[in-house]
Amino acid sequence: MSIRVLALIPFAVAISLALSAIVDAVGLPLFLDTTGTILATTLLGPGAGIVTGVLTSTVNSLRNPTFWPFVAIQIIVALYAWLAARRGWFRSLRTAVPAGLLLGVIASVTSTPISYFVFGCSTTGGIALTTKLGQLIGLSNLGACFFGSFLSDFGDKAVTFALVTTILHALPRRTAARFPLALRAVGRA
């Protein structure tokens, strides 16, 4: 593991967790807790992204242990972000937002079994209430759980992808030069 990777990962984890203060300030129903994972992957590759994701879940679990079972989602997000970077989906918001929406679908499909079997779909207030809504419109328990996860993940991942794309394009030239993978991801190399 290079020194730059070692130096970046703690900040990437901190970005994921510090963004909650900004989300609270603007009052949007978002988590943005995978921003650091996606950013680390686009800057330094999937290894850095996976370590960032695992550490994000670990540190978040110290505050609220219910985050830990979702560590697998962070790994999936890192791998998907790597694919997105290689395919050039971070080149503009026009490609990043649909890519984020697709990640929202993948994340909700993978998080539903964890949410259902471990938490009975009670992970957060928003997810529990949308799951209840799903039950009321006649979905099965598992279907309602997917419905709740889908509604929360869908928009969140699209905004996260858009945010990372904006960050990559706003990188100062000197900083960007130190991250050749990021230059490739936005189509400048």
Place this chain on the structure above:
Amino acid sequence: MRRLHPFTLLTLAVVLPALAWILPAPWGGAGTLITAMALLLTPGASPGFGAARTAVITAAPFWFFLYLLHGVGGMVSTGLRLSTMIASFVWLVAILPPARLVEAMVAAGWPVSAAFLFSATLQAVPALRERAQRLVDAQRCRGLATRGGPLVRLRALRALALPLVLSALHDVDERTLALETRGLVAGARRTALAPPADHRGEQALRWLLVLSCAVLLVWRVA
């Protein structure tokens, strides 16, 4: 209890929730929750009522939402398991300072990079949270509208998140230089300043706990 080796404390905090899910509900979950609460409340050896209150406050919403979604039966069986997990982790966080865990990792021969990542992350998170709050206050002073329609809020999110992330990436450059100057390289060995004692009895206890979990899991699946 505080004198136990960090790995023993970690094993206890992981094994209790594992047992809560492995053992049949609701009695398995009830037993593990009673054990976890006893760890939190044992006089003289535990973090005390403050930590117990944190565990109860964290677990309470789950009980409410579980009742809303699954009724009394589902609330009790899943609630006991979730509460065990929450109480065990709250106990662990309250009783084990991260610096002691890092010392134990170094003494056990973990790579220096793993120990660094863990301790550096724990330092970076509160620092960046504080910076995010300062940015929110500063941008509001400059007249940034953070409330309104979704587009206004998304624009505000961009105006707040961008400086936070770019300043963090700037810090990465400084940190890289500092680490290179201090000779932090992969494969380097560090000497723990005050390694926690790891007695044979504790090592045996850890293996016993993990093996018990495995045996019970096989019994439940079979």
